[in-house]
Amino acid sequence: MRNDCKEFLEDYISKHIYGKNADYDFYTLFKLYSAYEISCPQDITRAVDEFSDFLTSWGGTIFNSNVKDAPRLMKYSAKALHMLLESPLTTHQECFVKIIKDIAPYKKNTKILDVGAGLYPKASIKLANDFNSLTAIDVQFLLSGASMQAMNISSIEQHFDINTQIQEYDFIIGRRPCGAIEDIVKVCTKFQKPYFIELCNCCLPQPPFQGDENWGWEDVLPCHDPHITFSYPYAYNIGGKDIEPIIHKHTHKMFQKSPPQHVGMRLRKIISQHNADEEKENIT
Numbered sequence: 001m002r003n004d005c006k007e008f009l010e011d012y013i014s015k016h017i018y019g020k021n022a023d024y025d026f027y028t029l030f031k032l033y034s035a036y037e038i039s040c041p042q043d044i045t046r047a048v049d050e051f052s053d054f055l056t057s058w059g060g061t062i063f064n065s066n067v068k069d070a071p072r073l074m075k076y077s078a079k080a081l082h083m084l085l086e087s088p089l090t091t092h093q094e095c096f097v098k099i100i101k102d103i104a105p106y107k108k109n110t111k112i113l114d115v116g117a118g119l120y121p122k123a124s125i126k127l128a129n130d131f132n133s134l135t136a137i138d139v140q141f142l143l144s145g146a147s148m149q150a151m152n153i154s155s156i157e158q159h160f161d162i163n164t165q166i167q168e169y170d171f172i173i174g175r176r177p178c179g180a181i182e183d184i185v186k187v188c189t190k191f192q193k194p195y196f197i198e199l200c201n202c203c204l205p206q207p208p209f210q211g212d213e214n215w216g217w218e219d220v221l222p223c224h225d226p227h228i229t230f231s232y233p234y235a236y237n238i239g240g241k242d243i244e245p246i247i248h249k250h251t252h253k254m255f256q257k258s259p260p261q262h263v264g265m266r267l268r269k270i271i272s273q274h275n276a277d278e279e280k281e282n283i284t
């Protein structure tokens with residue numbers, strides 16, 4: 001660990017009183033630490049171990065008597081960090097990233113805003129390799145702003161809503177951004193910005209729609225944008241451009257063998273048809 005990092009953490013720890021919310025303390029300290037020690041994904045494995053070792057030596061001070069088993073907590077938290085930070089992108093995340101790369105209106109010069117990017121924004125980190133300007137917004141990030149900046153990402157730790165300023169961006173994206181879905185559509189329509197969202201159904205405003213095959217979004221989002229297109233699990237408006245072939249190219253490749261359950265009927269039918277056609281070709 002760098003000396004300035006060690007000094008900073010020791011100073012910070014000595015001035016703070018820790019107590020009941022031990023999980024919070026652990027992650028807050030990790031975020032402070034990350035500003036010094038994490039500047040690319042390759043730093044992560046070493047950093048988590050180093051951070052945990054450092055905290056172990058400070059365990060008695062950080063976690064006072066309100067925390068029953070500090071060493072166990074640190075072990076558990078370090079394990080959780082390893083899992084969160086080191087697991088590879090899921091197939092859905094990979095697919096989303098590939099589609100975004102193909103449809104971004106100004107290619108690598110597109111100024112992207114990734115809404116609900118995630119505590120550790122894996123898709124943003126991957127996209128930041130290919131775009132000159134990528135901003136991630138979420139209510140909380142695990143890494144410091146400096147760490148994210150070193151990975152070519154500007155981070156905004158804020159709740160996205162209809163008042164969020166989006167004028168400076170060219171393209172608004174969101175992968176399963178839960179409660180932000182409706183507001184993305186509203187704001188992008190207001191400012192005529194292209195957007196591409198991978199939907200999730202956890203925050204549908206009308207409970208009766210929950211669990212529907214179409215997830216109910218077709219009953220909600222067109223009220224805000226009559227030109228929205230649905231291609232489950234995605235919804236988008238890229239200024240009238242037909243991007244269906246691009247979506248299908250990537251989803252076919254990714255989900256050929258087993259279409260995921262949450263992909264809607266329309267896409268599932270296309271994938272099944274594609275598989276059947278391939279089988280036919282193999283037989284003949």
Ligand SMILES: C[S@@+](CC[C@H](N)C(=O)[O-])C[C@H]1O[C@@H](n2cnc3c(N)ncnc32)[C@H](O)[C@@H]1O
Pocket residue numbers: 093115116117118119121122123137138139140158159160161174175176177178179180
């Ligand atoms: C299911 S996670 C998806 C994370 C990431 N996009 C991914 O693909 O793995 C949803 C994220 O959206 C964030 N989120 C939900 N509503 C939000 C809002 N209104 N503003 C900012 N972030 C929001 C949550 O904090 C959470 O990190």
